[in-house]
Amino acid sequence: MGSNGAGKTTLFRTVAGVLKPCRGTIEFQGKQIHRLSPDRIVSLGLSLCPEGRQLFPQLSVYKNLLLGAYTRRKEMSRVRKTMEWVYELFPVLKERRNQPAGTLSGGEQQMLAIGRALMSEPEMLLLDEPTMGLAPLVVRRIAEVIKEINRAGTTVFLSEQNANIALMITERGYVLENGRIVLEGPSPELLENATVKRAYLGA
Amino acid sequence: MEVFVQQVFNGIMLGSTYAVVAVGLTLVFGILHIPNFAHGHFYMLGAYLTFFLVTSWKIDFWPALVLSAVLLALLGVLVERIVFRPMRDQPHVNAFISAIGTLMFLEAFVMVVWGPQGHRIPNPYPETVNLLGVVTTQQRLLVIAAAVVLIVLLHLFIKKTVMGATIEAVAQNREGAMLVGINVDRVSSVTFAVSAATAAIAASMVAPIFMVSPTMGALLGMKAFIVVILGGLGSVPGAIVGGYILGIVEALGGGYISADYKDVFAFGALILILAIKPTGLFGKEVG
Ligand SMILES: Nc1ncnc2c1ncn2[C@@H]1O[C@H](COP(=O)(O)OP(=O)(O)OP(=O)(O)O)[C@@H](O)[C@H]1O
Ligand SMILES: [Mg+2]
Numbered sequence: 001m002g003s004n005g006a007g008k009t010t011l012f013r014t015v016a017g018v019l020k021p022c023r024g025t026i027e028f029q030g031k032q033i034h035r036l037s038p039d040r041i042v043s044l045g046l047s048l049c050p051e052g053r054q055l056f057p058q059l060s061v062y063k064n065l066l067l068g069a070y071t072r073r074k075e076m077s078r079v080r081k082t083m084e085w086v087y088e089l090f091p092v093l094k095e096r097r098n099q100p101a102g103t104l105s106g107g108e109q110q111m112l113a114i115g116r117a118l119m120s121e122p123e124m125l126l127l128d129e130p131t132m133g134l135a136p137l138v139v140r141r142i143a144e145v146i147k148e149i150n151r152a153g154t155t156v157f158l159s160e161q162n163a164n165i166a167l168m169i170t171e172r173g174y175v176l177e178n179g180r181i182v183l184e185g186p187s188p189e190l191l192e193n194a195t196v197k198r199a200y201l202g203a
Numbered sequence: 204m205e206v207f208v209q210q211v212f213n214g215i216m217l218g219s220t221y222a223v224v225a226v227g228l229t230l231v232f233g234i235l236h237i238p239n240f241a242h243g244h245f246y247m248l249g250a251y252l253t254f255f256l257v258t259s260w261k262i263d264f265w266p267a268l269v270l271s272a273v274l275l276a277l278l279g280v281l282v283e284r285i286v287f288r289p290m291r292d293q294p295h296v297n298a299f300i301s302a303i304g305t306l307m308f309l310e311a312f313v314m315v316v317w318g319p320q321g322h323r324i325p326n327p328y329p330e331t332v333n334l335l336g337v338v339t340t341q342q343r344l345l346v347i348a349a350a351v352v353l354i355v356l357l358h359l360f361i362k363k364t365v366m367g368a369t370i371e372a373v374a375q376n377r378e379g380a381m382l383v384g385i386n387v388d389r390v391s392s393v394t395f396a397v398s399a400a401t402a403a404i405a406a407s408m409v410a411p412i413f414m415v416s417p418t419m420g421a422l423l424g425m426k427a428f429i430v431v432i433l434g435g436l437g438s439v440p441g442a443i444v445g446g447y448i449l450g451i452v453e454a455l456g457g458g459y460i461s462a463d464y465k466d467v468f469a470f471g472a473l474i475l476i477l478a479i480k481p482t483g484l485f486g487k488e489v490g
Contacts, residue, residue, distance in 0.1 A: 042384030054379035
């Protein structure tokens, strides 16, 4: 959690290898990854669903998902299974599979971005503000899916300004201010924390 | 009427070359977001290599063409690596200057090795053919057929293969492509290889009909650039349609009015189309 400009997106893009840190290290499963290129990091099982979605607008929904499995392109039968699962999570994507991604609504594009990130079968999924600008109904659906993804065995690392949602569906929370963690703990505790309540829950 | 049909045929032949060369240019534009001004010089060098292999090494026309395409693919990879990649995070003008440096180098290289004068590749298929009243040579028909085959193959490559899909992905969203695990550097290399190789094939096909000379690249590069703007930057169908339109406009203008002014018609068509549709025929707003 963190307000606008706290550094959430910068942190996520650095973890994914798009930005390189000036100093410090990033470890994933005991391996230093901060000098690796983004494609190597995806192959290691860490996938980012970025802010702004970064879809391929003129390619179909299906091709966007297929490219999401680029690092697994040698295992097509597994890729097809993962795609079926993504279609189960978001049936609307299946309906619109032949439509260019750029013609989808904002909510559908967000679903596609999450689906595309899942296609590489990551051990850890980074989600950067997946509910930004979406209607309450869509937000609820995405929250359910995030829990579902986690139940299926993927660690989810979520960045949100919507602290209510974030703390309801996660186990641990970290509050980021000016690029530093100022508070951390089990999510239910943070939900009761006076500072969090004042700053992020508008109570 | 007969003149008209003959000129349209000539236009299609000219347009075949423009279309193939412009597709290569537009593919690279999608990746770099700047035009590779040295593209016409890849074309020129491709023609010279075929010329060299046929006349000095006495290799047959077709193997020479294939070898020239392979060599140009390697050159494309090399140029991307040492000329464009270091400029990627720099202002675009730096890449422009690098491209111009490259084309000057290539032109000077050819000038030193083969001299400033024109050369001719012996025409492997000079027999004339009478096709529905149009008198032409087999080689001219082959130029047209080869362009169609190349365009179909390129289309299949881009739309039906994973590697082709990665080229579209990088063009449409570079960061998105990195995040799904695509190695953007490798895609750039492949795109340059395909683009330079197709230019070499197009050049080798028409080289037996026209002369090869060190300056042939500059004019063709300029025209391919017109075609790409005409068709809409980064659009493959636009480059194909634009290529044939330019060829036909040139041939008709040259045939009916004056051959001296054929380039005037080409640039005139560009100005007219851009005045009506500023993003080009198939152009989308660049996002
Ligand atoms: N560790 C850092 N060191 C220096 N500058 C940083 C750091 N982290 C973030 N910034 C800068 O802070 C600004 C905002 O960062 P960022 O986009 O990551 O915020 P955010 O938390 O994602 O905000 P939003 O909620 O609006 O998306 C950017 O200009 C970024 O360059
Ligand atoms: Mg952000």
